[in-house]
Each structure stands twice: as structure tokens, then as C-alpha cells.
Amino acid sequence: MKRWISLIETSVLSMAGLRILSASIELTAAILMLIFNDVKKALAINALLAIVGPVVLVTTMTIGLLSMADQLSFSKLFFVGLGVAFILFGIYK
Template sequence: MKSWFYTIEMTLLIMVGLRFVSGMIELTVAGLILKFNSVEKAIALNAMLAIIGPTILVTSIAIGLVGMKDQLSISKIVFIASGVILILIGIRK
């Protein structure tokens, strides 16, 4: 009998792992904010999350694109990359 784990693509597992780590970081920071009970420290911790979130997003998308390289034409990859860049520009201050 084959396990379901072996039917999942490695690229997908890496992307899921990144999102899991990102979620755990978010939950840890939420706990720290409650523990410190300080608006100043909450702002500092949120600022760190503002760096981590987009980094995880771009890394996850890049890994996904590498995993799909055989299925995508170069023009589609350019359009997707442009979309990611526009998202990052849109969320800037």
C-alpha cells in the first residue's frame, strides 16, 4: 500500500513547509506581543513580521515557479513575476 505522503510533489511540500514556518512565526510573535504587553514592543515585532512575510511570499512563489518550469512558457513566467513585483510595490508604505 502506497502512502499519500509519497504522492505529493517535493516542490509543494517545500511551499507548505515555508507557509507552516511563517504561520508559526506569526503565532510566536502574537504570543510575545501578549507577553510583553507593550505597544512599542508590539510595533517593533510587527515591523519584523513586515520583513518576514514578503520574503516568505516571494520565496514560496519562486519555488512554485521553478517547480512548474516545464509547464509554463517564458512569457507566462514574466507575467507572473510582474504580478508579484506589482503586489510588492502595492503593499509598500
């Protein structure tokens, strides 16, 4: 198992780890909603999840872009960053 993990690129492993962490937080939130069995508490938990999603998105995109920075031109990096900005703008506006 250690040998298999050592073959995976560090940035890919970091991105996958963040996604696994995000999924664990989502699953925990769903279980808490079922345990509390209250609409107000479920909405509060859901509001907290609205923070987690974009943070994980931006962090994983940043890790990926930093690891690819030497392979992409500045204009391509600019357009990828602009795309992420549009996604966040669409979420919050």
C-alpha cells in the same frame, strides 16, 4: 504517515512547509505581544513580521514557478513575475 508524505510532490511540500513556518512565526509574535504587554514592543515585533511575509511570498512563488517552468511559456512566466513585482511594489510604496 511516511507513505502519505512521500506521495506529495517535493515542491508542494516545500511550499507548504514554508507557510507552516510563517504561521508559526506569526503565532509566536502574537504570543510575545501578549507577554510583553507594551505597545512599543508590539510595534517592533510587528515591524519584524513585515519582513517575514514578503520573504515567504517570494520564496514560495519562486519554488512554484521553478517547478512549473517547463509547463509555462516565457511570456506567462514574465507576467506572473510581473504580478509578484506589482504586489511587492504595492506593499512597500
